Amino acid sequence: MVLGALAALLELEPDIAVVAKAANGREALKAAEQTGVDVLVTDIEMPGMTGLEVAGALKVSRPGVKAIILTTFARPGYLRRALDAGASGYLLKDRPASELADAVRRVHRGLRVVDPALATEAWSAEADPLTDRERQILQRAGEGRSSGEIAGELRLSEGTVRNYLSEAISKLGAANRVDAARIARAKGWL
CATH class of the missing domain: 1.10.10.10 (Winged helix-like DNA-binding domain superfamily/Winged helix DNA-binding domain)
Incomplete structure (x- = not known):
């Protein structure tokens, strides 16, 4: 339901076309590798592969594809891991739909988009000690x-x-x- 709603909201934008939808991480990676997608919007937690794993795999297999993580996890550790994996954007799901469309446009232009409050928190957060x-x-x-x-x-x-x-x-x-x-x-x- 959320996938369909997000796709429908983005389709309302005159300059954005949804070229594929995927129910899990493996399908998302496959779709991104096989279509002309420019920007992939993904969640962190998905079956098959996490959004972070998808972003990391795309960084290697299709470096031109930009990834935006759209999630409920407002944790600095996730943000840092997403950016390390190659994500170009990190937004929280409670933001207005217009912000997601704007983020897609900005990431497509080569910019990085990060939820401002979370970015501030991540700046001073404890570094992940785990390998x-x-x-x-x-x-x-x-x-x-x-x-x-x-x-x-x-x-x-x-x-x-x-x-x-x-x-x-x-x-x-x-x-x-x-x-x-x-x-x-x-x-x-x-």
């Missing part, structure tokens, strides 16, 4: 997977998984893996 691998493992641990399951999924030894979890727990000052995942998620690092 990409720690983040991958902590995300899975936070979903309830065992060290053995994580090891099999990521093709690592259980000892290596435990070492990464221990590092993440230590960096976050957490009591255990669940607490570490909670802390990291609250800060927008997962």
Whole structure:
């Protein structure tokens, strides 16, 4: 429903054409790679691939395609990760539709668009101490997977998984893996 509503709102703009819609991250990446899309509007949390993963993949496969993250997550950690992944815009869903259309136009022209209040907050926010691998493992641990399951999924030894979890727990000052995942998620690092 949200996807259809966003597409319909953007279609009302005389200078914007919606060339594809996708229900998950993998479909979005495929559509962006196979169509003449200039700007991709995506959420952070999607099935298949996150919006951050899609933005990162496009940065490599179709560097001319600009990505705008449209989300409910007003967390500086997510903003930093989005920009690091190659996103050109980061907007919150509670903004008026006209701001999204304006953001699409501005990003298309090569500008960067970031929610002003969130940008200010991100400027002084604590930096993400986690490595990409720690983040991958902590995300899975936070979903309830065992060290053995994580090891099999990521093709690592259980000892290596435990070492990464221990590092993440230590960096976050957490009591255990669940607490570490909670802390990291609250800060927008997962």
